[in-house]
Amino acid sequence: MVSNAADWKTRARLSPAARAEVAEQFFRRLGSVGSPLVSEASLSELLSRQVQLLLNDLGRGDAAGNGRRSQPSEESLRGAAEFSRRRAFLEIHPTETVRAAGLFYELTLPVLIRETLGEGATPDAALDLALDLHDAVMTQIALGCVGYITFLREKIHSSHRDERRRIARDLHDRVSHEILVALLSTELCDGALTRDPELARTRLKSTEQALREALQVISELSGELRDSTTNTDLERSLKQFLESAIPQDVRVDFAATGDIGGLPAPVAEELYYMLREAIRNALRHSAPRHIRITLRVSGLLVQALVSDDGRGFDVRTASRARHDGLTSLRERSELLGGKARVHSAVGRGTTVGVSIPLVNW
Template sequence: MGYQKSTHDGLADEIFREHHRRLESASIALTRNAPVLGQLRRNVHAIVTDVAEQFDLPASAFDPSADVDGIDEVVDHALLPTEIGVDRALRNIHPIESLRAAALLFEVALPIILRRYVVTDPARVAAIALALHDAISRRVSLSSLAYVNYLIEKLQASRREERRRIARDLHDRLGHSIGLALQNLDLSRHYGTHDRPRADAKVGAAMHEMREALQTVQELTAELRRSFGADGIEPALRGYLSASVPATISTGLTVTGDVKVMPREVGEELYLILREAARNAVRHGEATELRITIVATEDAINAEVIDDGRGFDLIDAQTAGFGLRSMAERADLLNGRFTITSAPGSGTVVAVEVPLYGPEG
């Protein structure tokens, strides 16, 4: 909805300027992005207005010189906490940063309010402090809830895509094999009375297709059972390479650093990205060599899946069922970077960088 100037804009801007200065001194990441600063300013105005109106504090004039370069005009928004929570999730700004900012805001705002209105009565000081604390905490809680809800929805979307991928495999691979087997058995019955060699050939073909179907079932079952478990991503990937990659393909997994620092939910999504990249190399790439590398640092996990296969055209691959969109969406869920380097005849490199704790600058 539209914004109407508050009678307490002068007080709010004074608090915002000091809060901004303290955030920068404390190296809190919220000061590194102009849109985020704009949200902070709007939030301060909303909080100050709540407290001032609750205690009928006198109006304070708006100070035009208080505008900060690069920050949008204040716009009132009933869904501001939700907007902030979702935006922090998109920018990979952890809720701990919001909590730090909230604590600083209380430290900054209370003395300014008490000094501006010369509040000295202990009971009134305590009441204003409690109201300020509640106003800040309520907004932090709502934005944190929006942050979590957004990530849950993204995670659920990722899970839905994984189920769709399994359904596609069941339909395309298992259904195709069983369909061919039934067709060959029908032909075998047809030829059985007058052309025994052809009938036997069709039975053999049907048995081959059923073996293919059985292998598909075994692979999908193994994938469903194997995930990022308590032992972490390395054993899960080694198990996948051992069970699902043909012996004709040379494989390798190199892990550097402590990958166990990854939160479980990060490890699960990264595992699915790397597994999908490896599956593509096996099923589509005609690779003879497949290597996975993972490097863990204090700030991020960097991983690559490299194969020496036939490669592909990146534009054509977007619609070829290689799961590229799924991998990119999973990386996006983790606020990571996802890149593919490939060309016909030159192999493929799938690279993923996933931040661990550091907020976006």
Template sequence: MTSQTTVAEQVFDTLRALLTEQGSELIAHPEVAEQLAIQVRAVFDDVTAEITGGVPPGRAPLDVGTDRARRGIHPAESLRASTALFDVMLPALTDLLAADGHDPLRISRVLHKAIMTRVAQASLSYVNFLMEKLQASREEERLRISRELHDRVLHEMGLAVHRLDLYRFYADRDPAQARAKVDAGIECVDEAARSVRLLSAELRRSARTEGLERMLRNYLAVNAPPSVQVDVSTSGDLSLLPPDAPEELYLIVREAARNALRHASPTRLEIRIDVSQAEAHAVVSDDGCGFDPGDPEIAHGGLPSMHERAQLLRGSLRLTSSPGAGTRVEVRLPFARVTL
């Protein structure tokens, strides 16, 4: 038993050195490296137990896929580590077990099955986690549309109904006031119709087809008041963005701009997007009233959705603010480089 434990530890040490040389994210995080060590030992025990007819020790299940999804670690890292594990563990198991007459080919097959079973389990939980996050993001978008309909359309329609009620009140008493109320009601209906058209046009647009910068400029042209100086700039080749990135990045940046316009009362709003060969970097900053990021209230609204959208693209979002000092939202989206 001691020799098997020693061999398993040597396998992990060799694997860790190999992954470190490759720059694997599985080694960069201490908690993830510890999970990997547990997995290596579990694979080793499962294979030796099946080959020798023993019983592997029971272990609490690890939800590796969900944990790696939360940390933004791409499944390609797991696949690359699995290939390396097979290459490292097979010679060690063969040396250990073939001496007792066990078939090296069977050892190879059992090892492959043990590794791929865990890869499949982790991949399933990884995908399930991201699907849940995607569903949450879609739910947040539906809630945003609902708020827009309530705050802009329903408000104007309510005003129109109220003024038409006043028209009925003034119709016989004061014809001039009655006409004024009808005119005001018509203006409210026109404004409500305008809001519906704008919202409908926004829903039809796509950052993929219309372009990220154009979408942002269109949004700000409609929603930024004249009192706010808006500056939008991009640099680099935006076509380098992966297919799923423009829409999500647009939604993140739009939400940051929307929060600034609705809550910060800024005089200046600046949006900068830089795209390099390695990543997309976006910054939304304003000179508004700012807030305390430690306030529990910021856990509500669009901020969690912004973080989740960034994580879905293996990126990160950093928010900096303080009362009276404005707000800065910074997003980094690294471009995945899949190598096995």
């Protein structure tokens, strides 16, 4: 065994038996604490491969002469990105990876010291080994977090793209239809003006009604495009949306407390989109008679609730089906460091809750 702080890096890191020991203890402990990183076979397999690649990365920085303790290999970089994407797809937060990394460090360091330094290790050699392992682990954490954030940003971009497509679809299906009806009615008027003035007046009335409805739809859609929180506060934007979106036969209660206008612009903007989507989903899918919206800023936390008394749904079934609305809601909130939750049951309405900490804004 070696005791010099530099010599251990020239030796084989761990024997196959020691590697197997580390992996077995690591996965057994993850299972005992119920880590979601080992609850799905494909993710667990990726994690197992990444553990071996991480051990291979030990000492590569100094060997490459770049002044870094740990330099991940190309294979390790690709593995970290793949693991991160899979974890994000399964909606597992990066904090689970941080917890697992701490556990891995705790289990691996004693085995590394025993296998590479032995009983005669000097404090400098043990410290050097501990720092090298720490650097390798932290490099993996950083890679995983960057990959997760990239995944979420792509999903947010996808949500915005879907929103634009929805507006384009409404323009085509609703506005174009009403204008087409108006044009057809106008054409029919040509022959009726002299032959049947009364019929012509009736058709002109239909034309007028169709154009008014088209104008109303255009007004609603332009309002949605205009109503962001960039130039006004969240409370006002929500009220404007409610005025244009809520049918007359649906009662809505809206209450806001705290410094809503003082919310950071990125938080207010995303929260507006999340609440608007929750309200729209309630109207589209739940057929509610009553919708309640509450918005509260208290200390360093903003909380929002959208509740309805509509038909409700089975949340577990919707989650397994990876319902786009629920997924987008969770991803938007996690990107802001917050959480979203959905409570519903068939025949008992739905409540959507969002909480976002403001400590980092």
